[in-house]
Amino acid sequence: MFVSGAPLLAGVLAALGLHFFFGRDALAYPSKLAQDAGIAIILAVSLTLVNGFTGQFSMGHAGFMAIGGYTAAAITYYGSCLMWESPEARGGLLSWALDLERAPIAAWLTSGDLFFIGACLAGGLAAAAAGYLVGLPSLRLRGDYLAIVTLGFGEIVRVLIQTTRPQLTEPAEIAGASIPVLATSLGESLGMSGVPFYTSIFWIYLFVAITLVLTYRIKQSSFGRAFISIREDEIAAEAMGVHATRYKVRAFVISAFFAGIAGALFAHQIGAINAGELGFLKSFEIIIIVVLGGLGSISGAVVAAVVLTIVPEWLREFAQYRMIVYAFLLILIMVLRPQGLFGVREIWDLWGKGRRARAEAPA
Amino acid sequence: MIPPLLEVRDLHVRYGAVAALAGISISVREGEIVTLIGANGAGKSTTLRAVSGLLRPASGSILFAGEEIGGAPPHRIVARGIAHAPEGRGIFANLTVDENLALGAYARKDRAAIAADRERALELFPRLRERPAQNAGTLSGGEQQMLAIARALMARPRLLLLDEPSLGLAPQIVQTIFRILREINAAGTTILLVEQNAHMALEIAHHGYVIEVGKIALRDSAANLAKSDEVRKAYLGG
DSSP, X not given: OOOXXXXXXXXXXXXXXXXXHSOSOTTSHHHHHHHHHHHHHHHHHHHIIIIIISOOOOOOHHHHHHHHHHHHHHHHHHHHHHHHSSOOOOXXXXXXXXXXXXXXXOOSSOHHHHHHHHHHHHHHHHHHHHHHHHHHHHTTSOHHHHHHHHHHHHHHHHHHHHTSOOOOOXXXXXXXXXXXXXXXXXXXXXXXXXXXXXXXXXXXXXXXHHHHHHHHHHHHSHHHXXXXXHHHOHHHHHHTTOOHHHHHHHHHHHHHHHHHHHHHHHHTTSSEEOGGGGSXXXXXXXXXXXXXXOXXXXXXXXXXXXXXXXXXXXXXXXXXXXXXXXXXXXXXXXXXXXXXXXXXXXXXXXXXXXXXXXXXXXX | OOOOSEEEEEEEEEETTEEEEEEEEEEEOTTOEEEEEEOTTSSHHHHHHHHTTSSOOSEEEEEETTEEOTTOOHHHHHHHTEEEEOTTOOOOTTSBHHHHHHHHTTTOOOHHXXXXXXXXXXXXXXXXXXXXXXXXXXXXXXXXXXXXXXXXXXXXXXXXXEEOTTXXXXXXXXXXXXXXXXXXXXXXXXXXXXXXXXHHHHHHOSEEEEEETTEEEEEEEHHHHHHOHHHHHHHXXX
């Protein structure tokens, strides 16, 4: 319904192109940056659905990311140990092979890749379920109150994960443990490590493409206009027959799903995930991207995600003043363009408008 | 006798401990324009909000086409044929005129009929036809009010609830809007109109109610109300 073939196919081809353009070395610097930007895009665009379209201020996006990441990591780590006696990645050409010489696997897709994709989807669904549970009671709240509840939710997720049992590493232990035990052995405050390296540019940008196509379709549909009408005027939206609470929950669930996917990609990118890094600072990082891009603008979120991934790197030459310069740049942009880069519109809307204005101008 | 399209009986609405409506009864027959006039804070808007489901009544009953709708959620009430153009217009400022109209038909699925209704709405308000892709927030006040009414009509309501359509508009635009309200009514839509501009409201209405602090103070035909000393003194400026 919301996903049509052509743009998605273009996305897959673009992902393939990027994959081989950046090469298969996961740790190469440009490649790592491109991966980080891709994950930031998924996070920012998914948050745009809630904070941008629906106008609800959620501050717990990293919590959904953590739920998705840990779910997927636990599945691939313990699953690989149980099935293949080792947590090592068994990826094909579309995944990374860290040891390029030893693992020139010829297949494009291996059972390991499929297992990884399944785990990503499971992570997304777990996060979506959490989004539903949090959304149902809390989305009757407005403004500041919702922000506080979602902030609290993110922190609860972080703390809960940090109080889990230590990660199991001995094959015999893992084989002997029951599923509930495995599901709660998530490495306490140390996080999980040894997660197989499956995430590659291809998988990241495949999900970027899916996220973008779906979000844009939503924005263009009457389903999406219902989200936006709530942002614009909730009472008028209800008077039109939009069930505001139901739509807020839906926005939350879809948004959480993609945050969960992003978390899963993140965990399998560096082979480790730590809830400590996914606290409110991470949530703020995503909010900053969304606000900077323009609340409600998908292309704005994409541009801001790429810029805010690259700028801190580029600022490395300022050494210890880096974060000061970064903060200063953010302040400057918000002073000059308080509505964000593109406001609620898309980059091509602005471009089209400019062209039309020039065309209509008297010669 | 045909039962009225809308019958409100002994309606009570509270905002926390404060009683906003203390037993309002009104009835609107199909094909009529009925107006509620009264001072600020008398409970006019509250009555409309209770009818459209935006507020839950504390007690009393609201019958629409003979069926109880009191306390039903707004999306159910819209689907039954009541559209509400809320106070302050409530247009979606960052959406275009066309997108606003599309949201008015949100509860409907029949695409062909929606397109026909859009055409009809734009015929009533030609100024909107000139700017379908303009952001609603950049329209003038009068155009925004026209959009709010057109958008409510997109739900193809049997009963249209209008809250202060004259608010903050120049007299000439108010004249235009009220002329169009008459046309809408003549085409078969029943209207319940809340107004502070009692003069204009009584001119186009068939019946009128005067609300004072949460109660009905007077009810009569619009012509009689416009002539009555009480109304003249309190609401028509002598």
